[in-house]
Amino acid sequence: MTASRRFGIFAIVFAVVYPIVYIVATEVNLALFTYHPALGEFGFGPNRPRNGPAMYWFGWMSTSALCALVPALTAAYLPDRMTRKLPATLAWAVPLAAMIVAAALMMKWFVR
Amino acid sequence: MVMTFLLIVHGLMAVALLGAVTHQAAAVWWPARVGAGGTFVERFRAVSSKSYVNAVVLLYLATALLGAVIYTHYTISARVAIIQLQLWKPYGLFEIKEHFAAIGLGMLPAYWYFWRQPGADYARVRAMLTSLLTVAVWWNFLVGHIVNNIRGFGS
Numbered sequence: 478m479t480a481s482r483r484f485g486i487f488a489i490v491f492a493v494v495y496p497i498v499y500i501v502a503t504e505v506n507l508a509l510f511t512y513h514p515a516l517g518e519f520g521f522g523p524n525r526p527r528n529g530p531a532m533y534w535f536g537w538m539s540t541s542a543l544c545a546l547v548p549a550l551t552a553a554y555l556p557d558r559m560t561r562k563l564p565a566t567l568a569w570a571v572p573l574a575a576m577i578v579a580a581a582l583m584m585k586w587f588v589r
Numbered sequence: 590m591v592m593t594f595l596l597i598v599h600g601l602m603a604v605a606l607l608g609a610v611t612h613q614a615a616a617v618w619w620p621a622r623v624g625a626g627g628t629f630v631e632r633f634r635a636v637s638s639k640s641y642v643n644a645v646v647l648l649y650l651a652t653a654l655l656g657a658v659i660y661t662h663y664t665i666s667a668r669v670a671i672i673q674l675q676l677w678k679p680y681g682l683f684e685i686k687e688h689f690a691a692i693g694l695g696m697l698p699a700y701w702y703f704w705r706q707p708g709a710d711y712a713r714v715r716a717m718l719t720s721l722l723t724v725a726v727w728w729n730f731l732v733g734h735i736v737n738n739i740r741g742f743g744s
Binding site: 481484485487488489491492495496499503512514515529530532534535537538541542545565566568569570572573575576579580583584585586587589 | 657660661662664665668669675677678680681684685687688689691692694695696698699701702703705706711713714717718721724725
């Protein structure tokens with residue numbers, strides 16, 4: 478398998494896993510770390526707010542990137558016959574679904 | 590003062606990104622006819638889509654990075670005011686902006702890869718990835734302006 482083909486498999490799997498983990502991470506707060514902007518401090522995992530608001534967004538993205546990196550790298554090094562039929566359509570269909578779900582989950586702010 | 594400067598730079602980079610990705614989306618979905626005239630709209634559609642890819646990726650990363658820095662200040666200033674004023678609709682709009690920006694970041698490797706593939710095999714994939722990034726960038730640009738305008742410049 479060529480390096481370009483490997484990167485293609487990596488990119489498809491990453492594009493699929495990352496948004497799924499991101500949506501789950503935002504819903505159940507699976508932040509890898511928390512940033513406390515008022516104090517300029519970081520905490521491992523999802524922390525309670527300290528002297529001001531806590532920011533989980535960076536932690537959600539880090540969790541998603543790490544969780545997507547492992548299967549994406551693994552898939553990139555699988556034999557060609559195992560990944561040949563991986564549909565490229567998933568690279569946009571799953572992020573599209575994630576964007577719709579993310580927007581739908583935020584509708585609660587428009588009906589208050 | 591520093592945050593105001595960074596916010597302006599963030600806005601300028603967002604304008605550049607908006608232009609690049611909109612040009613690309615227009616050229617992908619509505620390509621100019623061969624030998625088309627020289628109207629503004631036809632020239633807008635007639636760009637070489639592929640030439641925008643690296644610029645879109647770099648501008649997206651740079652704009653998101655700067656946005657992330659500004660976001661820390663937003664969280665302890667504007668966001669607190671928005672919550673205290675119970676402005677839930679702008680609050681919700683910004684939450685969607687945050688999620689679209691993050692999901693867009695996850696699409697960038699695929700976007701970059703499929704634009705480097707020759708031929709028409711992945712034309713639909715390229716078009717859809719470009720469209721999703723375009724939607725995310727437009728949403729984030731407009732919402733950023735709306736939320737910024739709530740408290741006004743320099744407040």
